[in-house]
Amino acid sequence: MELSLHRLRMLRELHRRGTVTAAAVSLHYTASAVSQQLAQLERDVGAKLFERLGRRVQLTELGVLLTEHAEEILGSVERATLALEEAQGTLSVRLTAGVWASVASGLLPTALTALAAEYPGIQVRTRELAPEDTAEAVRDGTLDLSFVIDYSDAPMQWDAGLERAVVAVERLHAAVPAGAVPAGTASLDELAEHPWILASPKSHFGRAMRMACHRHGFSPKINHEVEEQSTAMAMVGAGLGVTLVSDLGLRLLRPPGIDVVTLTTPLLRTVSIAYRRTEIRRPSLHLVIGAVQAAAAELGLGTEPALP
Structure with a gap:
């Protein structure tokens, strides 16, 4: 057999x-x-x-x-x-990583280009998944590593069988129709009367943003539920409401008609790479993590929460 x-x-x-x-x-x-x-x-x-x-x-x-x-x-x-x-010392391996749009476009091109130049034997393949699904795919062995998110208002539950390495800490900003907030800064509660464009509460992002609004004393009036940040930005540009967008999200194609407003009380999210806990240290995986951390540092995204 x-x-x-x-x-x-x-x-x-x-x-x-x-x-x-x-x-x-x-x-x-x-x-x-x-x-x-x-x-x-x-x-x-x-x-x-x-x-x-x-x-x-x-x-x-x-x-x-x-x-x-x-x-x-x-x-x-x-x-x-x-x-x-580990024994060969020559790094020739193929890894599969779980990603979503903003890390795939904002971090990976720089990270993987630098990695390929120094370690051409490390091949990284990617699969786009919803952020809340990537950790499970690492846990069950479908992926070697994945990007995961923690929001300051909604930290994720963590699996004891997984390790994680922080690669970036992002701020969230308000994206509003041009001219809607002339001051250029606002507290979250000052946006309470605007119509909102947010992801559904089934997603980690959608839940976290609702929790942040509730912490600031209001329930957002959500006129449009969309999952893709690029779609939400397009709707903001058309004057249909306001949304929240991360530092990496701002690097996506930004349509005209949008102002980015700094929140006076920062909302943060931590981007990490999750991988399975093993007795043997996997050099190739840690080189990938290092390359992503370096790419984030080039964008001014550190691995420690920024001070308000």
Whole structure:
């Protein structure tokens, strides 16, 4: 019997997620591709590994047994990879990072260009995910590292199995229609009467911004719920409301008709890189972190909260 690591990963993900569709989304495959590979795994083993119960899939006793061994096998493969990387001293490795728009455009071009010039053997691939989904993808092994966010008003819950390295601390600013705040500075509560454009409360950003407004004594009147910061900025430029945008977000294409207003009581968010806690230090991963920290420093974004 020859077991495919690729198919074992799919089995493990099926066990974790409960449905073929959820496993496929996590692994960035189509559901039909995952189903075909799992069917082949059953043929490889020569036994029934799972059975369908409505939309969900339940592992048989043999399926559970193989999943337990899959965890051990895949963990051993990862440890062997790390040990070889450390022993070789020559850094030739491919890492997959979870990103979102503002870090992908604001930090990675500078960081990865500098990294490639000094360490051409380190290849970094990226997958764009919602910020609140990236840590879980690191935890389950889908990603090697990911960018994660903590807001001063809504720190994220942290997994003891993950480490994180702070790469930047950003301020949040108000983006308002041109001329709406002539002074150029405002407290958050002074924007309470404006219509707002914010992400939904399902997102970490949307929850954090609502909490910040509530801390300043008001509930924002949200006329438009949009997830993409670039979309929110375009709507601000059209005069449809105000929003909050980070330092890195300001580096996205800014449409005309927008004034950026400094908040008198700073709102901060900390951008970190999350990675799995292991006994073996992974040099390539820490070189990537260092390159991102250097890119953030070039933009004036330190790793310590800025003073008000």
